[in-house]
Amino acid sequence: MEETISLGEIFAVIKKRLLLIVALVVAAALISAGVSYFVLTPTYESSSQFIVNQSDKDAKTPYDENNIRTNVELINTYNVIIKSPAILDEVIDELNLSLSTQQLQDKLEVSSAEDSQVVTVTATDADPQMATEMANTTVQVFQKQIPDLMNVDNVKILSEAQTKADPSPVSPRPLLNIAIAIVLGAMVGVGLAFLLEYLDNTIKSENDIEKRLDIPVLGVVSHMEDSDIKIDHSRQAQRRVRSGMNAQKESI
Incomplete structure (x- = not known):
């Protein structure tokens, strides 16, 4: 015989195990706050931008659609080159970083809007000043090396990364983490309440x-x-x- 459960029975189970649910929610929120504020290391990011433009020798040549399309297509290649050992090894040497090439790659993010000639290089580090230096040095080394690597000179720095007077970390985000923990704690608490009710085979009425x-x-x-x-x-x-x-x- 198929059993059904009414809305009243659902609320009855939640009311019966309300103390358990509240305890799990509070515990999850406290653990999340403790980890976010005292365990995780805050990280900061800084961004530098460059534009893929005409070379100096073609500066007098008017723009046409083919040139723009070519520059946009080159950006995909540049996004790979800028995170290659040929560029990052020199960045590590200039900044005297105790990082491997792979570790520096993990700290860098290269992105560009669709059909845009502007490329953004974002560096992330626990030190906001170091994040700024990594972003700027990476773009500067790339601009210096690209004529030899691609036989073109069409990279111009659009804006350099700067460290704010009072930088804010991009991670962790304690309030967001606590909110997620509260929701998860409530879900686990309600699920556990119904599980305990399902496993309870005593006769009460x-x-x-x-x-x-x-x-x-x-x-x-x-x-x-x-x-x-x-x-x-x-x-x-x-x-x-x-x-x-x-x-x-x-x-x-």
């Missing part, structure tokens, strides 16, 4: 008997507490006196 044994309930024996029984002391005294008199009569 006559409805449980009907569902499990598939037989009707003929009667119910009520449970009485001591406070439900009212004792009449005067009647008890009279009964004792009567029982005493009857005992004397029988002895005579």
Whole structure:
């Protein structure tokens, strides 16, 4: 027989295990806050931009659609070259970084908007000043090396990365992490509440008997507490006196 659960039963289960759900939500929020504020290292990012433009020798040549399309297509190649060892090894040497090429690659992100000639190089580091220096040095080395690598001179620095007076970390984001932890804690708490309710096979009411044994309930024996029984002391005294008199009569 297929069993269904009503909306009232759902709220009843949640109400019954509300303390458990709240405890899990609070625990998740506290753990997330502790990890975000005291465990994870804040990281900062800084960005530098360059534009893929005409070379100096072609500066007097008017732009046409083919030139622009060629520059845009070159950007995909430039995005690969700028994160290659040929560029990053020199960046590591100039900044005296104790990083491998792969580690520096992981700290750099190269992006460009669709059909745009502007490329953005973003560096991420625990030190905001170092992030700025990595972004600027990478673009400068790339601009210097690209004529030898591609036999073109069409890279111009559009804007250099700068360190703000009061930089804000891009990660971690404590408030976002706490909000996600609260939602996950609530989901786990509700799921655990229904799991415990499903595993609880004790009989609590006559409805449980009907569902499990598939037989009707003929009667119910009520449970009485001591406070439900009212004792009449005067009647008890009279009964004792009567029982005493009857005992004397029988002895005579």
